[in-house]
Amino acid sequence: MDILKPVDPEELKLIESEPYEQRDLSVRAMTQFLILIFATIIASVIISYFVFAWVVNVPEPEVPSVRKESRERQLPPEPRVQGFPMRDWENFYREEIRKTTTYGWQDQTMTRARIPVERAKQLILERGLPQ
Numbered sequence: 001m002d003i004l005k006p007v008d009p010e011e012l013k014l015i016e017s018e019p020y021e022q023r024d025l026s027v028r029a030m031t032q033f034l035i036l037i038f039a040t041i042i043a044s045v046i047i048s049y050f051v052f053a054w055v056v057n058v059p060e061p062e063v064p065s066v067r068k069e070s071r072e073r074q075l076p077p078e079p080r081v082q083g084f085p086m087r088d089w090e091n092f093y094r095e096e097i098r099k100t101t102t103y104g105w106q107d108q109t110m111t112r113a114r115i116p117v118e119r120a121k122q123l124i125l126e127r128g129l130p131q
Contacts, residue, residue, distance in 0.1 A: 007015075082088050099114065106112040115123075 100117045102114075102116060104114045106114045
């Protein structure tokens, strides 16, 4: 391992006489480098634009075996997936809670009424199940 070797006195004098670089970064070279990078980026954007414009303007090929209707957007057959399942579930749950906790008509023509579940439990405890 040469990393931990002792420093020669001559090498130490050389290090002490020049402890840092004597020249700075060349501003001209750095400017040329930045101009080259920006020119490359601009050229890439221009080339990408022309390639995109060329790809977008390519006409769609006429395929005789495919009907035009098949390329148009169509809804899938029933049953369809719900668009907003959580909203539908919340509406369903809200309606079921309303039905089981309030009074109302189940079928007014047959004179069937709806009563809250808790009240129905109390009536069953008091009167027993209908025979």
